[in-house]
Amino acid sequence: MSGIASLEIDGKKYDFPLTVGTENEVAIDINTLRSVTNGVTTLDPGYKNTGACESAITFLDGEKGILRYRGYSIEELAEKADFLEVCYLLIFGELPSRDELQKFHNDIREQSIVAEDMKKILDGFPQAAHPMGVLSSLTSALIAFNPSSVNVDSEEDMYRAIVRILGKFPVLTAWTYRKRAGLPLDYGDDTLNYVENFLKMMFKKPHSDYKRNEVVSNAMDKLLILHADHEQNCSTSTVRMVGSSHAGLFVSISAGISALWGPLHGGANQAVIEMLEAIKADGGDTKKYMAKAKDKNDPFRLMGFGHRVYKNFDPRAKIIKKAADEVLNDLGIDDPILEIAKGLEKEALEDPYFVDRKLYPNVDFYSGIIYRALGIPVEMFTPMFALGRLPGWIAQWREMRLRKEPIGRPRQVYIGENLRAFKDIDYR
Helix, strand or coil: CCCEEEEEECCEEEEEEEEECCCCCEEECCCCHHHHHCCCCCCCHHHCCCCCCCCCCEEEECCCCEEEECCEEHHHHHHHCCHHHHHHHHHHCCCCCHHHHHHHHHHHHHCCCCCCHHHHHHHCCCCCCCHHHHHHHHHHHHHHHCCCCCCCCCHHHHHHHHHHHHHHHHHHHHHHHHHHHCCCCCCCCCCCCHHHHHHHHHHCCCCCCCCCCHHHHHHHHHHHHHCCCCCCCHHHHHHHHHHCCCCCHHHHHHHHHHHHCCCCCCCHHHHHHHHHHHHHHCCCCHHHHHHHHHCCCCCCCCCCECCCCCCCCCHHHHHHHHHHHHHHHHHCCCCHHHHHHHHHHHHHHHCHHHHHCCCCECHHHHHHHHHHHCCCCHHHHHHHHHHHHHHHHHHHHHHHHHCCCCCCCCCCCCCCCCCCCCCCHHHC
């Protein structure tokens, strides 16, 4: 499709070109709107109808339930690739060869040592501090230990910054958890793969050997892949916005972590478990709460069902449901909260009210169940999300800088007072 879109204001017509993406997404290019109309802007709270950039990283079709990274379906990647391969794909545009993947892993390993002084910063937080606040602060603090700015025109400089954050971020995430759990910090094991090393840093207990669990490792690998990128969501847009001021990679990602913290974004899987806890405290009657969810006059909200973007089944949920079932079966956990979750899931998938409205369990529902089964406290759910989203943030920041996008500067429609005279304090 090609052509123009016409806009008429006060009888005057203005033409704007159409831009068409490779998946036939059509956008009206209003880049010149203010200049040709003498100051007219658009108003789009939440940017639901506004494309902030062109991107070659992730394609998402919410109506059809499609998610692809660099053209590869999420289903195929989750089945055939590991997390580090997906990291490489998102950031550099192609799946790595065997040699490229090995070099990538080796380079990340070499950058996984965190400066001892970072422990002093971690020690400054109270044990009860929320892990997302700690993780955001530690990530931002990395810039103090790596003060040289990244020369985005140098592939070598860019690569070095990328492997540095990929190496250190899992350590900071695990340390954040162990600080809250009162466990000694663990430096990991460079003989393990990326995900397994992270699991060891998280869960190794003092005076005992870490035992690898294939089912848990596989589920964690899939969870991280499914969370790796999701187009221009709140945290990703934040990373691009902060980076557009030419702020560095570490501080841009720190800003993304803060954006992810919110309960309407990365905190959704925590909200699922909190909802399940509340249902348990009220007797565990799932039918009662399904009825409440269908009652328009009841303020109760069923967390973890439906999705703001997907108007069909969340494609990530189909994949992670299988992994959740495998984890629960393998660990043999007897947890009433997880039984309540299974009950809600079964009823929602069979109830015409939910089926007709396509209110299916989403990725947040199943990820919360897996994290709970692994013994991860709810406060750590969002840091786990951040670890998965890290390669997407890196890829988006890199793309934005390489495309030399202008600094982000949204407009507004002012609705405040008109010009008025200053009143002396005695007359106010």
